Amino acid sequence: GPKAISRFYETAAASEHGGLWRILLDGKPMKTPKGTFLELPTEPLAQAVAQEWAAQGEKLKPKEMPLTTLGCTAVDLIRPDQGGCVDRMLPYLTMDTLCFQDDNEELAELQRREWGPLRTWFEGHFGVQLGVAAGLGVPAHGEGALAAVESSLAGGRDEWELSAMEVATHTAKSVVVAVALLDRPDTSAKDAFRWALLEEHFQIERWGLVEGEHDVSHIETLMWLEACRRFGRIGR
Structure with missing residues (x-):
């Protein structure tokens, strides 16, 4: 399978940006696989996504991040x-x-x-x-x-x-x-x-x-x- 990615950040937080909410990993806004900033519509959703990143161990497990997956899918595949x-x-x-x-x-x-x-x-x-x-x-x-x-x-x-x-x-x-x-x-x-x-x-x-x-x-x-x-x- 795909090689596991080691956790590359200490902190994960939600941050308001122009009326939408970004996920900051060590203060840097997260991008989707297609390179767009992940900007979520509500604070509770952004907090829940940030929580998925915060909860990860030393190796990232995308399977345990379904909200992140749904967010990236919405931006990269469904919006267009x-x-x-x-x-x-x-x-x-x-x-x-x-x-x-x-x-x-x-x-x-x-x-x-x-x-x-x-x-x-x-x-x-x-x-x-x-x-x-x-x-x-x-x-x-x-x-x-x-x-x-x-x-x-x-x-x-x-x-x-x-x-x-x-x-x-x-x-x-x-x-x-x-x-x-x-x-x-x-x-x-x-x-x-x-x-x-x-x-x-x-x-x-x-x-x-x-x-x-x-x-x-x-x-x-x-x-x-x-x-x-x-x-x-x-x-x-």
């Missing part, structure tokens, strides 16, 4: 092409994890109970109808649903929200979960994690956890969902 970001998310809504129903009646009942209220919330949030597919079908969303979600996301979101939303969408395989993570007041990262992996949790409860198999990927999934939630909410 917000429409492209929304375009990448839409296929996940076409085949949204939360728009399928299992053939197993017990699991289907759990899906209705857990996912139903969230789908209803999403429908009200965007003024759309979502379809639900059984078996190998494709969900038949209401006419104009994709276009309505697309124009809402493309028109009403900044690069910070979109950065968090795209990673959450990719992580949960669900636009419904990603939007709830950012917009629905009482949705926690644990909720999102449960919804995204409902079938897996159902199987684990029946058959038990295969030691080591799920643990690592689950810890990482939860970490990213938590980071997306924090980033999206404190970046406002």
Whole structure:
């Protein structure tokens, strides 16, 4: 893998600059991989990013810096092409994890109970109808649903929200979960994690956890969902 970078700074702090917030490493403003100053929209977000740098040991572990990653992604990749970001998310809504129903009646009942209220919330949030597919079908969303979600996301979101939303969408395989993570007041990262992996949790409860198999990927999934939630909410 890539060679570990040794920690090259003593202090990490957030500093206001022209209405935005920079991360100072030993007093020098940090840049993104593409060479732009990382300038964050709010003080709480900048403090949280600075905290990631302050918490590092002798070797830097980028995997433990998800907020920094989301910030750099927002500046380098999403700001130049917000429409492209929304375009990448839409296929996940076409085949949204939360728009399928299992053939197993017990699991289907759990899906209705857990996912139903969230789908209803999403429908009200965007003024759309979502379809639900059984078996190998494709969900038949209401006419104009994709276009309505697309124009809402493309028109009403900044690069910070979109950065968090795209990673959450990719992580949960669900636009419904990603939007709830950012917009629905009482949705926690644990909720999102449960919804995204409902079938897996159902199987684990029946058959038990295969030691080591799920643990690592689950810890990482939860970490990213938590980071997306924090980033999206404190970046406002």
